[in-house]
Every structure is written in C-alpha cells, then in structure tokens.
Amino acid sequence: MSILPILLYPDVQLRKLATPVNEIDGRIDILVGDMLQTMYEAPGIGLAATQVNVHKRVVVVDVSEECNTPLVLINPELVEHHGEAEAQEGCLSIPEIYETIKRPAQVHIKAIDREGNPFELDADGLLATCIQHEIDHLDGKLFVDYLSALKRNRIRKKMLKLIRDQDD
Numbered sequence: 343m344s345i346l347p348i349l350l351y352p353d354v355q356l357r358k359l360a361t362p363v364n365e366i367d368g369r370i371d372i373l374v375g376d377m378l379q380t381m382y383e384a385p386g387i388g389l390a391a392t393q394v395n396v397h398k399r400v401v402v403v404d405v406s407e408e409c410n411t412p413l414v415l416i417n418p419e420l421v422e423h424h425g426e427a428e429a430q431e432g433c434l435s436i437p438e439i440y441e442t443i444k445r446p447a448q449v450h451i452k453a454i455d456r457e458g459n460p461f462e463l464d465a466d467g468l469l470a471t472c473i474q475h476e477i478d479h480l481d482g483k484l485f486v487d488y489l490s491a492l493k494r495n496r497i498r499k500k501m502l503k504l505i506r507d508q509d510d
C-alpha cells in the first residue's frame with residue numbers, strides 16, 4: 343500500500359466527472375488499499391478517488407472513533423434522501439477550512455463493496471454527510487460550491503496562498 347498525493351482546491355482535476363467501475367479487479371483493490379491508507383494517514387474520514395487524481399467512482403469512508411471500520415463504496419448511488427440537516431464539513435482537498443453545509447439528513451444508497459458484492463445502506467448523521475460529500479467529489483463537486491460566491495472566492499484565495507507557501 344502507498345500514500346497517494348491529494349489534489350488541492352482549486353485544482354481543475356477535482357472538477358472531473360468520475361466514470362463507473364466496470365470490473366472489480368486487482369487494480370481496483372490496490373486503489374482501494376492505497377486510498378484507505380491515504381485517508382487514515384491524512385487523517386480524514388472520507389476520500390474519493392477523484393481527490394487522488396483517479397477518475398473512477400470509488401469512495402472510502404470511516405467515521406468510527408477508533409478508525410477501524412472502513413466502508414468501501416464502488417459506484418455509489420444515492421437512491422433516496424429525507425429531511426435536512428446542517429453539519430460542519432471539511433475536506434482533505436481544502437485543508438483547514440470548515441463550513442456549515444445543509445444537506446439531506448438521511449440517505450439510502452446502493453453501492454458495490456471491495457469484493458464486488460452489491461449492497462444497500464441507510465445512513466444518517468455524520469455518515470450521511472460524509473457519503474454525500476464523497477459522492478459529490480465523484481461528480482466534480484466540492485462543499486465550497488454550496489457557499490456564496492463571495493465566501494468561495496475567499497477560500498480560493500486562501501488556498502492559492504497556502505499552495506504558494508508550500509512551494510516556496
């Protein structure tokens with residue numbers, strides 16, 4: 343397993359639409375392993391393949407306190423959603439920025455697991471927020487898109503400065 347570099351906002355690669363996985367082969371298994379290691383190392387509670395510049399519909403999530411309950415979602419689909427909830431969100435591609443975002447409170451999703459088995463899942467709370475945030479990544483969408491243009495611009499400038507400072 344290896345730690346993969348994470349793209350930082352406003353990298354245009356984060357806007358790419360990820361394509362569905364047709365076959366769960368060894369390459370996908372390696373990608374999933376690398377993504378899990380990258381997420382835990384960061385540390386973060388979710389990572390989409392888009393963020394490591396692989397434009398396939400693969401997401402890893404772990405919202406457990408002990409960081410020992412990985413959830414792998416391949417070709418995840420939001421089937422149903424209910425209610426509305428506000429939660430603070432952050433993103434490994436937008437470090438040090440946290441904003442309150444309004445999303446559906448409960449979701450029902452279907453996906454394929456690492457072994458290639460289809461499954462369905464009901465989620466609420468942090469898990470629901472995280473899954474929706476990660477599926478957005480696969481569609482080239484970021485949580486800053488839910489903010490006002492003014493706020494988004496401010497974050498963009500902050501990020502550009504952060505990237506510049508890193509390069510120095």
Ligand code: NI
Binds near residue numbers: 432433434475479
């Ligand atoms: Ni994110």
